[in-house]
Amino acid sequence: MRPLVGTRILDLSRLLPGPFATLVLADLGANVDKIEDLGGGDYMRHMPPHIAGESAAFQLLNRGKRSALLDLKRPEGRAAFERLVASYDVLFDQFRPGVLARLGLGHDALRAINPKLIICALTGYGQTGPLAQRAGHDIDYLARGGLLGVQGPEDGAPQPPGFQLADVSGGMWCVIAILAALAERQRTGEGRVLDISMTDGVLGFASVTLGAMLAGEVKPRGADVLTGGIAPYNTYLSKDGHPLALGALEPKFWMAFCAAAGITPRMEALLPGPHQAEIKAELRSVFASKTREEWIALAAVHDCCLEPAVAPEDLRDDPLVRARELFFELETSRGRIPQLRTPVTPKGTDFTPPPRAGEHTRAVLRDGGFSDAEIDDLVKAGAIREA
Numbered sequence: 001m002r003p004l005v006g007t008r009i010l011d012l013s014r015l016l017p018g019p020f021a022t023l024v025l026a027d028l029g030a031n032v033d034k035i036e037d038l039g040g041g042d043y044m045r046h047m048p049p050h051i052a053g054e055s056a057a058f059q060l061l062n063r064g065k066r067s068a069l070l071d072l073k074r075p076e077g078r079a080a081f082e083r084l085v086a087s088y089d090v091l092f093d094q095f096r097p098g099v100l101a102r103l104g105l106g107h108d109a110l111r112a113i114n115p116k117l118i119i120c121a122l123t124g125y126g127q128t129g130p131l132a133q134r135a136g137h138d139i140d141y142l143a144r145g146g147l148l149g150v151q152g153p154e155d156g157a158p159q160p161p162g163f164q165l166a167d168v169s170g171g172m173w174c175v176i177a178i179l180a181a182l183a184e185r186q187r188t189g190e191g192r193v194l195d196i197s198m199t200d201g202v203l204g205f206a207s208v209t210l211g212a213m214l215a216g217e218v219k220p221r222g223a224d225v226l227t228g229g230i231a232p233y234n235t236y237l238s239k240d241g242h243p244l245a246l247g248a249l250e251p252k253f254w255m256a257f258c259a260a261a262g263i264t265p266r267m268e269a270l271l272p273g274p275h276q277a278e279i280k281a282e283l284r285s286v287f288a289s290k291t292r293e294e295w296i297a298l299a300a301v302h303d304c305c306l307e308p309a310v311a312p313e314d315l316r317d318d319p320l321v322r323a324r325e326l327f328f329e330l331e332t333s334r335g336r337i338p339q340l341r342t343p344v345t346p347k348g349t350d351f352t353p354p355p356r357a358g359e360h361t362r363a364v365l366r367d368g369g370f371s372d373a374e375i376d377d378l379v380k381a382g383a384i385r386e387a
Contacts, residue, residue, distance in 0.1 A: 002029030021171035152222025
């Protein structure tokens with residue numbers, strides 16, 4: 001399934017949020033051209049650890065794309081960019097609001113060049129509002145979006161999550177918005193500017209908690225049913241020190257777990273309250289009585305929502321991950337590089353490897369209508385660079 005074949009995306013994003021979005025779009029068949037600056041390109045390229053001479057994270061996020069090095073601060077670079085924009089369907093802008101406008105490349109100006117252009121502007125706090133110009137990272141967006149405020153532990157500062165929810169979900173919202181805008185353009189013939197805020201994007205992940213809040217019910221941080229407040233929906237350590245996740249929210253699963261573990265099912269365990277401390281202590285003792293493998297064997301024959309917390313270094317050998325073929329490799333001139341499949345990454349597709357910085361500068365400009373002589377002049381002017 002590659003329905004976006006023929007769709008052209010000019011990608012100004014870097015690091016994680018935008019590149020994740022354009023990775024999904026490239027997997028779906030879009031032609032994605034990364035425009036990188038001459039001073040080092042996408043910062044993610046340089047972040048350790050490295051595989052085949054470049055950041056392992058960059059390698060995971062940029063397969064199937066091309067890279068061109070273009071200096072938007074030079075007049076020649078800006079003029080070249082304006083010519084390029086005319087031939088693309090989507091521009092992905094991950095700068096703070098107003099950055100492109102200060103370069104003379106504001107959203108209105110670009111859409112005047114190409115009225116069919118869809119501009120996806122991804123920022124931390126949105127194009128408008130009191131924090132529009134503020135810098136931030138994933139943990140800040142989770143904090144302002146209310147998610148960090150429900151994280152345990154109950155008696156201390158919220159624990160930073162071990163993943164980038166705002167960044168990745170922001171990229172996913174961009175994909176959804178771009179697909180919707182492309183569909184709308186088929187009907188109207190017009191592009192549009194999409195204002196996607198990573199902070200806006202995380203609120204939906206707390207729908208249950210926010211629903212309770214809007215109904216007038218506020219619980220202490222880390223004390224709600226889905227945030228560690230009840231024993232049947234929690235994590236525990238096995239006899240040999242491995243973490244396991246119990247998600248027995250419904251009575252049938254809780255009763256099934258208790259029967260399998262040989263304990264009496266206390267139905268009040270499914271409701272938050274001071275009695276939870278005693279039940280959690282009992283479950284900690286129960287889980288400490290068996291090894292990880294014994295609990296895995298028990299969960300295989302008892303339908304009770306119990307799973308091991310698989311460590312990242314063990315994922316590639318996990319039976320579920322292997323069966324779903326979530327990891328694969330690309331053969332490149334720099335050696336084989338590991339890749340991660342998203343739920344929409346088609347299998348059996350020959351993806352091009354992540355590009356070297358500036359590897360496709362000349363090809364991208366040729367596709368934009370530039371002659372080789374014009375490209376040579378841009379090289380001499382220092383407005384572009386080839387790998």
